[in-house]
Amino acid sequence: MKVLFLTFAYPTPENVTAGIFVKEHARAASRAAEVAVVHLDRGGGRFSIEETSDDEFRAIRVRYPRSKLAYALHFVGALRAFRRLQRTGFDPDVIHAHFFPAALPPLLLRPLFRKPVVVTEQWSVFLPEDPATLSPLMLRVARAALARAERVMPASDALRRGMVAQGIVARYRVVPNVVDTTLFKPGTPASRTTRTLLFVGLLYDAKGVDLLLEAVALLAERGDFRLEIVGDGPLRREYERLCATLGLGHVVSFLGLLPKPEVARRMSAADVFVLTSRFDNNPCVLIEAQASGLPAVATPVGGIPEIVDERAGVLAESGHPASIAAALEAVLEHLDRFDRKAISQRATARFGTEAIGETLAAIYAEALSA
Numbered sequence: 001m002k003v004l005f006l007t008f009a010y011p012t013p014e015n016v017t018a019g020i021f022v023k024e025h026a027r028a029a030s031r032a033a034e035v036a037v038v039h040l041d042r043g044g045g046r047f048s049i050e051e052t053s054d055d056e057f058r059a060i061r062v063r064y065p066r067s068k069l070a071y072a073l074h075f076v077g078a079l080r081a082f083r084r085l086q087r088t089g090f091d092p093d094v095i096h097a098h099f100f101p102a103a104l105p106p107l108l109l110r111p112l113f114r115k116p117v118v119v120t121e122q123w124s125v126f127l128p129e130d131p132a133t134l135s136p137l138m139l140r141v142a143r144a145a146l147a148r149a150e151r152v153m154p155a156s157d158a159l160r161r162g163m164v165a166q167g168i169v170a171r172y173r174v175v176p177n178v179v180d181t182t183l184f185k186p187g188t189p190a191s192r193t194t195r196t197l198l199f200v201g202l203l204y205d206a207k208g209v210d211l212l213l214e215a216v217a218l219l220a221e222r223g224d225f226r227l228e229i230v231g232d233g234p235l236r237r238e239y240e241r242l243c244a245t246l247g248l249g250h251v252v253s254f255l256g257l258l259p260k261p262e263v264a265r266r267m268s269a270a271d272v273f274v275l276t277s278r279f280d281n282n283p284c285v286l287i288e289a290q291a292s293g294l295p296a297v298a299t300p301v302g303g304i305p306e307i308v309d310e311r312a313g314v315l316a317e318s319g320h321p322a323s324i325a326a327a328l329e330a331v332l333e334h335l336d337r338f339d340r341k342a343i344s345q346r347a348t349a350r351f352g353t354e355a356i357g358e359t360l361a362a363i364y365a366e367a368l369s370a
Contacts, residue, residue: 001033001364004085004092005057006078008040008102012358021122021284022161024178024353026057029096031357033364036090038081040074040102042066047073049081050066060084078105079112090364094364099123100142103225116367118151124206124283126154126162127302129279129318139166146170150367155282156303173363176303177284178356179291183238183260186293186344187268195225195332198270198294200263200285203233205249207298208276208318210235210242215276215324225332227252228270230263267292272331276324277301290347293340297327300309 007022026035036058045063052059060075064070085092097103097119106113123289124130134142146152146163152170154160160172197216201207209229216227229239229252236254243252258266267273271287280302287307289296296313298304308315314330317323331338349355 001094001361002090002092002365003029003033003035004082004090004095005029005035005037005098006040006095006102006106007037007098008074009043021177023056024180024284025096025098025120025356025360028178028353028357029360030045030057030237031354032092032361034090036060036085038062038078038085038094038339040064040078042070042074047077049077049084058085058090075105075109076102078102079109082113093209094118096120096360096364096368102103103149104141105108107148109259110148114263116150116370117148118153118363118367119146119149120153120155122155122157122177123280124159124281124302126159126166126168127279127281128162128165130206134166140155142166150370151363151364154279156306158303158367160282173191174177175356175359175363176282176306176351177287178353179351181286181291181348181352183264184267184288184291185264186340187265193224195271196223196334197227197272197274197297197328198230198266199227199274200230200267200289201275201283203229203236203239205235206277206279207280209239209243211278211319211321211324212274212276213239213242213246213252214321217329218250218321218325219328220246220248220251222329222332225251225271227274228255228266230258230266233259249310252279262348264288264292265275267294270294271335272297272328273313274328275299275304276318277304278318280304287347288352290343293344295331295335295338295340295343297324297331299300299324312338312346 039061047064052061060081064073095106095115095117103119106117153175273294275298282303299318300315314327316327
């Protein structure tokens with residue numbers, strides 16, 4: 001079987017890591033299929049279609065500007081890249097689109113593509129907590145297009161419910177994000193009296209790092225933990241100033257962006273993972289932390305309650321530093337009740353490459369038979 005991954009990206013804080021999500025799904029799919037990738041990149045510059053270097057999959061990037069012609073170029077670029085692959089021997093059996101804008105060309109121009117289409121949706125714009133919304137026109141387009149897909153695969157059931165609430169009628173199957181368990185696996189934290197709390201993510205409003213810092217300030221007198229913040233984003237300087245204002249320089253470290261192997265190393269060595277989102281979907285970093293065996297303190301927004309139960313951590317009230325502080329204290333006081341090996345095993349069974357690969361293979365087969 002051959003599967004074309006068709007992706008859509010343009011630079012925003014929310015989707016700067018979207019390529020990572022897609023690549024992990026492509027790796028899972030490649031267990032049972034030959035995979036190629038076409039990136040539709042509305043990032044500016046002149047219209048172009050070019051092969052890109054990728055050590056795992058054949059990849060084509062379609063670049064086009066954000067202009068009045070953007071939507072036309074989106075469709076033309078997708079079709080021309082598709083035809084290029086066909087001419088050079090890659091004729092896909094299934095098109096797997098990531099984010100509904102990527103699905104629009106093969107769904108709305110179906111007589112030209114003539115392939116079954118499945119769609120992975122990860123965009124939190126469909127969640128009620130996300131202040132962003134689709135325009136009425138784009139929502140109508142999403143409804144019309146996704147109704148035609150053989151399968152629509154939200155990354156969480158919360159996202160599926162949000163899509164249904166916005167009138168999107170589709171053949172749904174929830175398929176979460178994937179974790180590389182060869183990289184993210186349990187370690188043995190060093191024996192120490194100072195515990196390590198770890199946050200990994202983009203530093204923008206959705207992730208609630210300001211709430212986390214205010215919660216840490218409520219506990220700073222304990223003196224038995226440190227917080228490491230891995231990531232970067234538009235609010236980093238603001239958060240660093242807040243950290244200084246709260247007098248947390250001796251407790252909090254901003255480490256910036258780190259390569260994935262280093263993130264994995266820090267996860268395996270940490271004691272608690274923290275994610276205090278205002279809104280979220282199916283966060284990869286939380287799944288990676290679980291594969292590393294980390295108990296978590298998180299907020300019950302979006303799909304997070306589908307990941308964290310009482311065996312894997314504590315959920316705090318979103319938007320409330322005092323509740324987050326209480327949850328952190330509860331976990332720090334009772335770390336011994338969390339079985340790191342069991343947390344990792346459950347994450348591998350649910351989110352590992354093998355598990356998601358089997359699910360995708362079954363969905364591709366269903367799409368072909370449909």
